[in-house]
């Protein structure tokens with residue numbers, strides 16, 4: 157194991173891979189492979205599951221308050237290691253250091269929420285539900301849970317999962333994206349430093365072989381997945397057909413509606429951050445602006461184009477960079493391919509990000525900020541998730557047309573409306589078929605104490621992630637009804653009776 161040859165983190169230790177298979181990790185700013193990640197075999201994943209299974213009884217029996225103490229320690233370690241964690245994210249993902257720190261902080265907020273686990277796991281109690289009979293319900297841990305995470309948030313998305321699962325008393329096997337696994341490995345080490353017993357959190361690197369093992373092994377009780385829709389749908393069907401609880405948070409095409417009365421300066425600020433932040437590699441990125449009428453489109457473009465032209469594209473090591481590269485050369489080529497398709501489908505290319513030049517980084521995976529105008533709903537740049545810095549503008553004739561368009565789209569992750577009209581905003585938030593809605597807020601990501609999740613083909617399963625939904629997902633409900641010998645005796649009862657008569 158060297159800095160350029162990564163490992164797994166199992167049973168509180170760094171473990172070298174022994175499958176003989178490895179994956180390439182790029183530094184996207186230079187467009188070159190800089191590290192190798194081991195891709196676990198079925199047997200290696202089974203070993204991690206066995207370790208997690210062994211650690212479960214003692215961990216589940218550990219008082220919730222004690223589990224919370226470890227979360228408090230972990231939170232402090234996240235803060236004191238922030239620079240190191242952000243560096244590990246940026247060097248493999250490419251996003252700016254400030255953006256990396258922001259994403260780690262969003263994960264840290266879930267850890268803070270998990271610190272309150274004693275309060276969250278409190279059950280309900282009803283005294284005297286019948287003569288001498290009391291009843292209570294409690295939520296108990298499931299056992300071994302697994303997390304499968306995407307490349308775009310290597311710190312935040314794992315922290316949507318394992319802090320909640322572990323605080324609830326489960327043990328965990330995390331299978332992070334093979335494209336940027338260094339930060340998740342560090343998180344595993346920091347949990348050990350925080351006092352977590354060995355085996356409670358394990359990080360196994362891998363690809364389909366590792367994922368399929370987690371999905372089919374009977375010892376795994378629940379699987380949380382975040383990633384693309386094609387894979388998420390597969391995860392959901394495979395996991396549930398092996399009797400697991402599965403939540404799969406998937407792809408997106410997030411529309412922002414701009415009404416004629418919107419504050420255009422606010423709109424342009426919002427679009428810049430939401431379309432081009434993290435090079436558009438966010439599941440809550442705005443990739444479509446729907447203007448109601450031509451006038452807001454023209455007014456927006458007049459202010460937006462100079463801002464896009466001035467956007468500083470570069471490596472994270474240059475602190476003045478506003479937008480970094482995309483994750484791999486393959487991703488850059490795929491995004492450039494979409495720009496080509498948009499042109500051939502007849503959209504108007506207002507700003508072309510292909511071939512953007514970044515001094516000193518000729519092979520970097522850079523795509524400049526791109527704007528298409530007069531996009532129609534039959535074009536692939538409208539229907540598909542591009543996952544890059546490509547913004548489509550669709551000009552709707554009416555508000556109703558804008559709402560219909562969003563409701564008809566296969567994805568339902570996030571959306572936003574920009575308006576000064578309270579009636580329109582209220583109607584929009586009520587009728588729109590989307591899980592997370594912003595009113596003059598472009599990326600309406602719920603905070604840790606609410607829950608994050610889309611609708612339609614953006615989420616498979618019944619539970620959103622973190623917040624109260626996280627506790628429900630990672631626990632099962634038990635209801636106990638008790639009578640003590642000294643209680644009132646009712647004799648043998650053969651029939652169901654009305655409430656209260658046991």
Ligand code: NAD
Nearest residue numbers: 304305306307332333364367383384387405406407408439
């Ligand atoms: P991806 O689906 O390619 O990979 C996600 C995970 O699945 C990775 O750990 C990967 O190793 C694994 N995987 C890939 N191919 C597999 C296969 N054939 N069988 C089994 N497992 C497989 O996603 P990505 O490219 O890493 O991430 C980008 C996607 O994630 C985008 O679609 C984005 O919208 C989505 N995303 C969604 C949310 C959300 O909350 N809805 C958040 C972040 C990212």
